[in-house]
C-alpha cells in the first residue's frame with residue numbers, strides 16, 4: 001500500500017505514544033526466563049513484539065497477552081525435549097536474543113527470519129555461542145540457522161563494532177547458566193547504551209551484573225524474580241513527532257516522554273535544540289516549538305543514536321547549511337542500509353546528500369515531491385513521510401512496513417495535523 005502525504009500548516013498538537021518496543025523486547029525475554037510470574041503493562045502491539053511473544057512460546061515459555069497492552073508470563077514448566085522452529089520475522093533484536101535463549105536448551109532449535117532478516121549479520125552471536133560450546137549450523141553465519149545447546153564454556157569475547165544486540169543477548173541468558181559467566185568486548189563498541197538498558201532491567205529483576213571497563217561478569221544460577229512493570233513510551237517513535245514540529249513549525253506536546261530513559265536516542269531532542277528548536281519540559285511532558293527561527297545544520301555524533309539518524313536526515317533537508325551525522329557505520333546492518341538507501345531516496349527529492357562508510361551529510365535546499373522506496377524499513381517510511389508534510393507530491397511506497405514498530409503511525413500523524421491518503 002502506497003501513501004501520499006498531504007502538506008500541513010504549522011502544527012498545534014498533543015500526542016501520546018505507545019510503550020517502548022526496545023524495553024518490551026527485553027522485558028518479554030526477562031519475563032520468560034523469570035522464576036516467578038511477571039506482569040507487563042503498556043506493551044506495544046507491533047510486529048516485532050508479537051513475533052517475540054510467539055517465538056518464546058514456541059520454546060515452551062508461557063507468555064499470555066491479556067486485554068490490550070498487558071502480558072502475563074508464568075515460569076516455564078520444563079525444558080524442551082524435542083526440537084522446534086521459531087520465526088523471527090524482521091526483528092534483529094529478537095533474532096539475536098532468541099539465538100542466545102535457544103542455547104539454554106539441549107535440542108536443535110531452528111531459527112528463520114524474513115528475507116530481509118535472513119540477510120542481516122548474525123556472525124557475532126554465532127561465533128560467541130560456538131566459543132561457549134553451542135553447536136550452530138548455518139550456511140553463511142546468517143539465518144536460517146539451527147542452534148543446539150547447552151552452554152558448556154563460561155567465558156567468551158565478542159566484537160562490539162557491528163551490533164550491541166549480540167552482547168545484550170548473552171547478558172540476558174547469563175544468570176541462567178550453571179556458573180559465573182565472563183564476557184569481554186573487543187573492538188570499538190557501538191550502541192552501548194542499549195547494553196546499559198539491558199543490565200538495568202536485569203538488575204530490576206534482582207540479578208547481579210558487574211561491569212569493569214569492557215568486561216561483564218554475571219553470577220551463575222541466579223533467579224530473575226517476578227513483579228509488575230509498566231513500560232515507558234518509546235523514544236524513537238517520539239522522534240517523528242519532534243521532527244514534525246521542527247519541519248512544519250508550531251508546537252507539538254509529547255504527553256509523556258521518558259526523560260529517565262538510558263537509551264541514546266532519548267537525547268535526540270538535544271539535536272533539535274542545537275538546530276534551533278525550543279524544547280521545554282513540563283513534568284513528564286515535552287514541548288517542542290519552532291516559531292520564526294530557522295533550523296541550522298550542525299554536526300552530530302550519532303554512534304549512540306542509530307535509530308533516529310533517518311529522522312534527523314529528514315529534518316536536515318529543511319535546515320540552512322549542512323547537517324553531518326557521523327560515527328554511523330553500523331547503520332549499514334539495519335533493516336535497510338540506512339546510509340546508502342537513505343541517501344538514495346533523499347537525492348531523488350533533489351536533496352544535496354553526501355555519504356561515506358560512517359557518515360551521512362545532508363544540505364538543506366529546495367525539494368520536489370516524488371515516489372520514495374522504503375526497502376522493507378519501517379524507519380525509512382516514517383522519516384521520509386515527514387518530508388511530505390512540507391513538500392507536495394511525496395508518495396511513500398509500501399507504507400505498511402511501519403507495522404514492524406508503529407502500526408498506527410499514519411493515523412497518529414493525522415491526529416497531529418499531517419494527513420495522508422492511499423494512492424496506487
Ligand SMILES: O=C(O)C1=C[C@@H](OP(=O)(O)O)[C@@H](O)[C@H](O)C1
Nearest residue numbers: 022093162163164165191194306
Ligand atoms: O538492543 C536493541 O534493542 C537495539 C540496538 C540497536 O542495534 P545495534 O546494537 O545493532 O546498533 C538498535 O539499532 C536496534 O534498533 C535495537
Ligand SMILES: C=C(OP(=O)(O)O)C(=O)O
Nearest residue numbers: 090091092093094307334
Ligand atoms: C534496527 C531496528 O530494529 P531491529 O534491529 O530489532 O530489527 C529498528 O527498530 O530500527
